[in-house]
Amino acid sequence: MSQQTFFDKIWQAHEIEVADDGQSLMWVDRHFVHEGSFHAFNKLTARSLPVSHPELTFGVADHYVPTRSRSLGDLPLKSQNMIQMLSTNAHEHGIRLFDLHDSRQGIVHVVGPELGLTLPGTFIVCGDSHTSTHGGLGALAFGIGASEVAHVLATQTLWQTKPKQMRITIDGELAEGVTAKDIALHWIGLLGADSARGHAIEYAGSTVSALTIEGRLTLCNLSIEAGGRCGMVAPDEKTLNYLTGKAFAPREDDFIQAGQHWLGLVTDAQATFDREVHINAADIGPTVTWGVSPEEAISVNSPIPDPSHAAHSAKAKQWASSLDYMGLTAGQSLQDVLIDRVFIGSCTNARLEDLRSAAQVLQGRKCVIPGIVSPGSSSVKALAEAEGLDSIFINAGLEWHEAGCSMCVGMNGDLIGPGERCASSTNRNFKGRQGPGARTHLMSPAMVAAAAVTGRITDFRQLPQVDAIQEAAL
Ligand SMILES: CC(C)[C@H](C(=O)O)[C@@H](O)C(=O)O
Numbered sequence: 001m002s003q004q005t006f007f008d009k010i011w012q013a014h015e016i017e018v019a020d021d022g023q024s025l026m027w028v029d030r031h032f033v034h035e036g037s038f039h040a041f042n043k044l045t046a047r048s049l050p051v052s053h054p055e056l057t058f059g060v061a062d063h064y065v066p067t068r069s070r071s072l073g074d075l076p077l078k079s080q081n082m083i084q085m086l087s088t089n090a091h092e093h094g095i096r097l098f099d100l101h102d103s104r105q106g107i108v109h110v111v112g113p114e115l116g117l118t119l120p121g122t123f124i125v126c127g128d129s130h131t132s133t134h135g136g137l138g139a140l141a142f143g144i145g146a147s148e149v150a151h152v153l154a155t156q157t158l159w160q161t162k163p164k165q166m167r168i169t170i171d172g173e174l175a176e177g178v179t180a181k182d183i184a185l186h187w188i189g190l191l192g193a194d195s196a197r198g199h200a201i202e203y204a205g206s207t208v209s210a211l212t213i214e215g216r217l218t219l220c221n222l223s224i225e226a227g228g229r230c231g232m233v234a235p236d237e238k239t240l241n242y243l244t245g246k247a248f249a250p251r252e253d254d255f256i257q258a259g260q261h262w263l264g265l266v267t268d269a270q271a272t273f274d275r276e277v278h279i280n281a282a283d284i285g286p287t288v289t290w291g292v293s294p295e296e297a298i299s300v301n302s303p304i305p306d307p308s309h310a311a312h313s314a315k316a317k318q319w320a321s322s323l324d325y326m327g328l329t330a331g332q333s334l335q336d337v338l339i340d341r342v343f344i345g346s347c348t349n350a351r352l353e354d355l356r357s358a359a360q361v362l363q364g365r366k367c368v369i370p371g372i373v374s375p376g377s378s379s380v381k382a383l384a385e386a387e388g389l390d391s392i393f394i395n396a397g398l399e400w401h402e403a404g405c406s407m408c409v410g411m412n413g414d415l416i417g418p419g420e421r422c423a424s425s426t427n428r429n430f431k432g433r434q435g436p437g438a439r440t441h442l443m444s445p446a447m448v449a450a451a452a453v454t455g456r457i458t459d460f461r462q463l464p465q466v467d468a469i470q471e472a473a474l
């Protein structure tokens with residue numbers, strides 16, 4: 001029998017037919033829609049088409065929702081309209097919606113996994129590039145454009161060209177405090193923001209197996225930042241444990257049967273990839289971006305690169321322009337860079353594990369700069385509050401918000417001022433991402449917390465012990 005990758009197996013199971021031009025018509029198991037889907041609904045309305053499978057379509061309000069409170073009145077009129085349009089469209093087409101006031105509301109890529117809507121071996125699409133996140137649970141999941149969203153709404157199918165495949169194998173033990181976020185920024189820094197262009201990425205190796213499901217979701221989330229079509233981790237016992245008892249996951253015998261099938265979704269020993277990359281976990285440190293591309297990422301203990309050392313002149317020009325926008329100097333130590341505010345949130349790093357790691361750093365410490373913590377979902381918020389994480393953030397001086405995309409993209413008005421520098425647990429650092437003229441440094445939640453305490457980029461492992469701070473204050 002021919003040897004297949006884990007990706008091939010899921011692809012094949014969803015391929016309805018292949019056209020002469022090589023495109024495959026794919027069955028879609030789950031379709032997520034957020035406020036941005038209104039274009040697609042308008043296309044349907046223009047042709048008087050119904051949604052073909054409303055029971056497989058799930059709506060959630062995330063990009064435009066207010067996070068300071070749940071009051072729509074906090075928002076500009078345009079944002080209020082976006083949320084309203086999603087409700088109207090969901091209602092008219094019989095689509096289940098987790099709206100602003102639903103306890104299951106949150107960022108779509110956090111909600112899908114935690115509700116068990118995201119399952120191994122399924123094909124999931126959403127009009128949002130970070131749909132790659134769901135691959136952390138062994139799903140084939142990617143972002144699609146507005147016309148494709150309309151096609152999926154109308155037919156529950158999608159025409160796609162099978163992508164090339166790339167395997168990134170990471171082996172070995174991570175150093176203390178090094179997380180999935182650091183792995184992602186490290187490999188993108190090493191290989192480049194275009195290195196996975198058009199490829200489906202499978203993450204494999206002992207380091208990936210050792211990650212929690214939350215960590216795997218973070219790793220897959222960032223695949224798109226290197227141009228990857230999707231990121232995936234083959235399901236294992238951890239995946240099954242995570243999904244046990246989740247609201248929309250199969251139950252009892254159905255779960256046992258599904259679990260047996262899921263565990264078979266692994267890459268065959270002799271299967272081949274278009275590209276193979278090997279990374280040693282021991283080479284990865286807490287990693288931070290210094291520029292305006294995710295590839296402009298270095299270990300927190302490294303100096304900011306000098307354009308005169310770039311591999312070629314185009315890269316040198318790019319680095320010089322990034323330094324200029326970021327207001328940084330080549331050779332400067334990253335840990336001397338002063339930060340104005342922090343943001344802990346987004347579909348990358350706002351799950352419970354992320355909030356716990358930030359809170360651990362903040363416990364007993366005070367922040368010297370302002371910042372926002374916005375949990376990835378309303379359910380993460382409730383769980384965090386149940387264990388007192390909200391008090392830790394508030395006592396340290398940060399604002400504790402409701403769930404939503406918030407300052408990751410600022411569509412709800414949570415913005416960073418021009419020229420201000422933000423330490424952020426998000427996934428995009430391009431010019432103006434968090435507001436016109438805003439400067440973003442991507443890093444893990446624990447590193448963001450450390451920046452809040454010192455007011456500069458800081459290796460959180462080098463913070464003085466809390467006992468020492470308290471003694472000094474006496
Ligand atoms: C607004 C949305 C379509 C967009 C995306 O596709 O990713 C957003 O989520 C982002 O992170 O930039």
Ligand code: SF4
Pocket residue numbers: 062063107109128130345346347348404405408409426427
């Ligand atoms: S949290 Fe950020 S990256 Fe994720 S879906 Fe929202 S805007 Fe996009």
